[in-house]
Amino acid sequence: MTESPLPATKKLFIKTYGCQMNVYDSDRMADALAPHGYEPVQAMEDADLVVLNTCHIREKASEKVFSEIGRLREMRDERRLNGGDLMIGVAGCVAQAEGDEIVRRAPAVNLVFGPQSYHRLPELLARAHNGARVVDTDFPAEDKFAHLPAAKREVTRSRGLTAFLTVQEGCDKFCSFCVVPYTRGAETSRPVEQVLREAEQLAEAGVRELTLLGQNVNAYHGLDSRGRTVGLGELCYRLSLIPGIARIRYTTSHPLDMTDELIEMHRDLDALMPYLHLPVQSGSDRILKAMNRRHTAAEYLAVIDRIKAARPDMALSGDFIVGFPGETDEDFEATMEIVKAVGYASAFTFKYSIRPGTPGATMDNQVDDAVKAERLQRLNELITAQMRDFLRSTVGRTLPVLIEKPGRNPGQVGGRSPYLQAVHMDGPERLIGQIVPVTIVSAGNNSLAGKIVTDAERNPDSLIESQATVSHA
Numbered sequence: 207m208t209e210s211p212l213p214a215t216k217k218l219f220i221k222t223y224g225c226q227m228n229v230y231d232s233d234r235m236a237d238a239l240a241p242h243g244y245e246p247v248q249a250m251e252d253a254d255l256v257v258l259n260t261c262h263i264r265e266k267a268s269e270k271v272f273s274e275i276g277r278l279r280e281m282r283d284e285r286r287l288n289g290g291d292l293m294i295g296v297a298g299c300v301a302q303a304e305g306d307e308i309v310r311r312a313p314a315v316n317l318v319f320g321p322q323s324y325h326r327l328p329e330l331l332a333r334a335h336n337g338a339r340v341v342d343t344d345f346p347a348e349d350k351f352a353h354l355p356a357a358k359r360e361v362t363r364s365r366g367l368t369a370f371l372t373v374q375e376g377c378d379k380f381c382s383f384c385v386v387p388y389t390r391g392a393e394t395s396r397p398v399e400q401v402l403r404e405a406e407q408l409a410e411a412g413v414r415e416l417t418l419l420g421q422n423v424n425a426y427h428g429l430d431s432r433g434r435t436v437g438l439g440e441l442c443y444r445l446s447l448i449p450g451i452a453r454i455r456y457t458t459s460h461p462l463d464m465t466d467e468l469i470e471m472h473r474d475l476d477a478l479m480p481y482l483h484l485p486v487q488s489g490s491d492r493i494l495k496a497m498n499r500r501h502t503a504a505e506y507l508a509v510i511d512r513i514k515a516a517r518p519d520m521a522l523s524g525d526f527i528v529g530f531p532g533e534t535d536e537d538f539e540a541t542m543e544i545v546k547a548v549g550y551a552s553a554f555t556f557k558y559s560i561r562p563g564t565p566g567a568t569m570d571n572q573v574d575d576a577v578k579a580e581r582l583q584r585l586n587e588l589i590t591a592q593m594r595d596f597l598r599s600t601v602g603r604t605l606p607v608l609i610e611k612p613g614r615n616p617g618q619v620g621g622r623s624p625y626l627q628a629v630h631m632d633g634p635e636r637l638i639g640q641i642v643p644v645t646i647v648s649a650g651n652n653s654l655a656g657k658i659v660t661d662a663e664r665n666p667d668s669l670i671e672s673q674a675t676v677s678h679a
């Protein structure tokens with residue numbers, strides 16, 4: 207057999223850590239490499255190129271990278287004994303923050319590149335293939351998104367009706383605990399037309415629900431084709447006009463950037479889901495100040511009041527940090543109080559983790575780990591109870607459910623409520639992709655059981671786009 211003159215397909219595996227922006231980025235890296243013969247594979251063991259798309263937000267997250275590199279090195283060494291090889295890349299926020307340290311500590315790594323370099327990946331890889339150790343952690347002047355190939359999308363039966371779309375990157379807020387302004391750089395917004403074009407392609411591929419992403423997504427201020435600045439509210443409205451796009455979400459928002467325009471859009475635009483991730487981090491004004499959040503607990507609650515006045519069925523999720531330097535028992539009780547005052551549908555809780563280079567790292571009143579652990583446990587108990595209460599509170603309500611996939615048993619389908627809750631119900635698979643009214647009949651630990659309203663069973667086709675007819679009560 208003679209060898210094919212064409213280069214063999216190379217197999218790519220990207221392991222993603224961290225937030226949804228990394229999930230989106232990993233897909234875009236795969237898109238950037240596809241024209242160069244790289245095909246994604248399901249298992250790391252089958253790959254010729256493994257990219258770790260890393261997260262730097264907490265110490266544990268970033269230490270994982272070095273242990274994973276160790277495993278990859280062993281895999282590569284074994285292959286080399288048999289004449290094979292493995293290319294190892296490190297991308298994402300650890301690459302950006304600790305590129306030089308990775309090069310020093312982990313000689314097995316062939317290339318290190320930050321989140322702003324993904325469009326250069328094919329070129330960086332070509333250099334690495336020639337034997338160079340490549341590091342690219344610049345913040346280039348050119349627009350990465352304009353140089354990346356279009357997002358590829360194939361809607362399969364089980365995945366693909368919902369998609370992430372990054373509209374904003376970076377952060378100028380500099381909360382004193384956080385690495386994001388250093389790893390993702392200054393805040394930038396993608397131009398409106400670029401976002402619309404990507405959303406149109408996603409819609410054409412069958413996507414019905416978009417989640418707009420940004421570290422500070424509600425600070426979005428993209429330019430439209432006339433050079434006018436457009437805020438997130440108007441962007442959501444323009445996206446809702448794209449045929450096929452029925453639901454829009456966005457994450458993560460800062461309380462200071464909840465503008466009137468955006469809040470009014472929650473009142474006026476049915477496609478905007480009544481579920482908002484709005485982290486407050488702490489309920490203590492003293493700690494909020496030390497965190498440089500630039501608002502008080504009362505101001506946060508006032509923002510929520512404004513949102514609920516516009517959209518009474520709005521549910522909230524949040525992020526909390528316990529044990530920030532200087533946090534006393536009293537400060538922590540204030541966090542418990544704000545959680546009680548808001549009543550969250552869901553929340554993420556973290557022990558404060560020292561991040562090198564941030565102001566919090568050099569504060570001299572660090573909190574004992576045992577104290578952090580105890581506070582975390584108390585906070586988690588409260589939040590778990592609230593999550594359970596919220597799940598149960600939907601029993602008896604009729605909610606518009608996006609039917610996403612076949613159910614566990616034949617004759618069943620699975621979907622999502624406006625609050626991202628998984629809902630299981632009897633129904634024909636031809637409903638997949640439609641939004642139908644479902645009466646919630648019971649709540650499990652993490653999901654709901656529902657019944658498609660009788661009308662729907664008789665004539666499912668009449669239910670297409672019935673979302674707007676469901677009241678917000």
Ligand code: SAH
Pocket residue numbers: 263264383384385386421422458459460485487525526527556557558559560561
């Ligand atoms: N832009 C978002 C947060 C992005 S980071 C915002 O401003 O709300 C996601 C979450 O990680 C944060 O909300 C915070 O709760 C947590 N986090 C960030 N830095 C942390 C640190 N040093 N230690 C513990 N948790 C941290």
Ligand code: SF4
Pocket residue numbers: 377378379380381384385386387421422460
């Ligand atoms: Fe980090 Fe604060 Fe920016 Fe959020 S707003 S990404 S917590 S610096």
Ligand code: F3S
Pocket residue numbers: 223224225226227228260261262263298299385386389390421
């Ligand atoms: Fe982590 Fe970077 Fe996201 S630090 S949370 S992957 S922006």
